[in-house]
Amino acid sequence: GENVEQHPSTLSVQEGDSAVIKCTYSDSASNYFPWYKQELGKRPQLIIDIRSNVGEKKDQRIAVTLNKTAKHFSLHITETQPEDSAVYFCAAPYSGGGADGLTFGKGTHLIIQP
């Protein structure tokens, strides 16, 4: 199956600053890369995703970039707010290009300092 590495494991930023979380994947056939946010004790929720035919996607303060050649993708959060504090997971298809289960990174605990 796919292998996804995520860094950093913990990220502390000042409120209003930007946060960047990076992930790499192993299977060049992977074509779909979602990001999930999980607050303490709650379910993972999709915040943004990108397909392999697109290099960047934005949704208000959140953006995701994808470099297929290097097999890495990143989540960018600008103007961070206290409610952004959570664990963020990147993911890729478990079997590469198919629409099946997801392989998740180990997660990044994002802490927004007031």
Added chain:
Amino acid sequence: DSGVTQTPKHLITATGQRVTLRCSPRSGDLSVYWYQQSLDQGLQFLIQYYNGEERAKGNILERFSAQQFPDLHSELNLSSLELGDSALYFCASSTGFSRIAKNIQYFGAGTRLSVL
């Protein structure tokens, strides 16, 4: 609320026992996925069903099994439970599988299993 319903929310049992976790997908979704979340292993894909048939297997142990019924709800059966099986088990659903369409998965609230 994602529309994915999981029961029970909490389950406490003893080693060696067997339990069943239940999931009802979002209305219209044909695919159901099971994931296990633990501190040491993270969020791991176990198995996927699509319209009643097994579609893909992940890191599912032989002691675990699942099925999807005609009404599309799914059950995950965990047997011969060990202490290490204590975890949060999530079910997710999506419209289906396709190499063309995005496969957005919506997660249920999870079942927290404690094996004592």
